[in-house]
Amino acid sequence: LDNGLLRTPPMGWLPWERFRCNTDCKTDPGNCISENLIKSMADKLAEDGWKELGYEYVNLDDCWSAKERDSQGRLQPDPNRFPSGIKALADYVHSKGLKFGIYSDMGNYTCNGYPGTTLDTIDTDAKTFAEWEVDMLKLDGCYSNSSVKAIGYPKMRIALNKTGRPIAYSCSWPAYEGGLPPKVNYTVLGEICNLWRNFGDIQDSWESVLNIIEWYGNNQDKLQPAAGPGRWNDPDTLIIGNFGLSYEQSKVQMALWAILAAPLFMSSDLRTISEDAKYILQNKLLIYINQDSLGIQGQRIMQSRHFEVWKRILFNRQFAIAVMNNGTDGMPRPFASNLALLGILDCKEGYKIYDVLEQVFLGDFALDTTINIEVTPTGVVLLFLRPLCSFTYSTKPILRAQE
Numbered sequence: 001l002d003n004g005l006l007r008t009p010p011m012g013w014l015p016w017e018r019f020r021c022n023t024d025c026k027t028d029p030g031n032c033i034s035e036n037l038i039k040s041m042a043d044k045l046a047e048d049g050w051k052e053l054g055y056e057y058v059n060l061d062d063c064w065s066a067k068e069r070d071s072q073g074r075l076q077p078d079p080n081r082f083p084s085g086i087k088a089l090a091d092y093v094h095s096k097g098l099k100f101g102i103y104s105d106m107g108n109y110t111c112n113g114y115p116g117t118t119l120d121t122i123d124t125d126a127k128t129f130a131e132w133e134v135d136m137l138k139l140d141g142c143y144s145n146s147s148v149k150a151i152g153y154p155k156m157r158i159a160l161n162k163t164g165r166p167i168a169y170s171c172s173w174p175a176y177e178g179g180l181p182p183k184v185n186y187t188v189l190g191e192i193c194n195l196w197r198n199f200g201d202i203q204d205s206w207e208s209v210l211n212i213i214e215w216y217g218n219n220q221d222k223l224q225p226a227a228g229p230g231r232w233n234d235p236d237t238l239i240i241g242n243f244g245l246s247y248e249q250s251k252v253q254m255a256l257w258a259i260l261a262a263p264l265f266m267s268s269d270l271r272t273i274s275e276d277a278k279y280i281l282q283n284k285l286l287i288y289i290n291q292d293s294l295g296i297q298g299q300r301i302m303q304s305r306h307f308e309v310w311k312r313i314l315f316n317r318q319f320a321i322a323v324m325n326n327g328t329d330g331m332p333r334p335f336a337s338n339l340a341l342l343g344i345l346d347c348k349e350g351y352k353i354y355d356v357l358e359q360v361f362l363g364d365f366a367l368d369t370t371i372n373i374e375v376t377p378t379g380v381v382l383l384f385l386r387p388l389c390s391f392t393y394s395t396k397p398i399l400r401a402q403e
């Protein structure tokens with residue numbers, strides 16, 4: 001959507017995968033969906049170095065609202081869990097230099113049975129969100145059918161636009177239509193939404209992460225062209241720092257989300273997150289790759305029994321390469337290739353290569369010099385390639401000029 005927002009993929013925090021629909025503030029006050037939870041995550045984003053790296057959105061997901069609309073037909077928060085109201089919460093988030101996102105559902109109910117946004121309430125809800133000074137809306141798609149969605153999602157775009165407030169628009173629409181053309185028209189979608197979920201919900205497991213990666217790889221011909229500045233495919237939240245992924249598997253999620261130009265929404269507990277998880281999530285070069293200004297989604301370029309190789313074209317003829325070993329037999333495996341074989345030939349003088357996750361410089365490589373790496377099982381090596389040619393240091397951004 002060309003509304004000037006999200007020219008690079010959004011980054012931030014979203015509660016759903018980690019905190020779900022926990023509304024029990026009596027027995028679990030620290031983890032229930034409440035203004036306290038959101039405020040403490042905003043504090044963490046501001047205090048622990050996240051904000052400076054670009055993690056700027058603090059979002060709500062399902063289960064924030066009361067079970068009924070107010071007397072004027074507006075959505076309202078649960079009074080016990082959000083006693084100060086949503087406007088005050090947004091103010092708090094803004095006071096930390098962060099942005100605030102909210103959730104609704106294009107249908108009669110949200111997926112967990114709270115009031116949804118129906119065709120009749122789209123304008124009211126857009127107005128309410130703008131009055132609360134919301135910066136992003138995720139619009140889910142439970143409890144409605146395809147034709148309601150086909151009217152409702154574009155209608156909400158117009159309603160948000162009419163409010164005059166810049167509100168980034170995240171649509172779950174394609175995920176409810178199978179995520180693929182011809183049922184999903186990505187050209188049209190890119191004019192309506194800033195980002196969209198294409199596929200099922202992530203769960204806290206390696207199986208789930210791999211399943212998502214495979215789906216994006218298998219359908220890349222249809223999905224890859226859909227992405228670009230202001231319009232992103234969303235493979236769902238980062239589960240790094242939770243319970244399901246090993247350290248190496250956590251690197252895989254982060255590396256692949258960077259290659260895919262994916263939104264980076266952490267769904268983890270930032271109050272207790274481990275240093276290891278933080279080390280992965282706060283990798284500057286990796287974030288630089290994810291946030292590349294061209295916004296070209298990467299693609300899987302090779303697949304063998306144990307390896308998958310993914311490649312993303314970056315600004316100024318730089319590249320990122322991810323080599324994933326998806327074997328579960330416990331064997332670290334050697335991988336050998338060279339730039340020419342990887343189709344990286346722009347600069348005849350060769351490239352500087354960095355191992356992004358190990359944070360080491362591997363050296364200058366000619367196009368035919370062998371690159372030898374070892375990849376751990378259910379692990380990844382993410383390489384960043386910077387051309388040795390003079391155009392690297394040109395102050396005039398070569399590729400951006402052609403945008």
Ligand code: A2G
Nearest residue numbers: 016061062111112140172175197
């Ligand atoms: O509702 C759906 O399952 C959402 N999925 C999920 O992300 C979460 O918001 C959940 C809340 O009830 C999609 O948006 C595709």
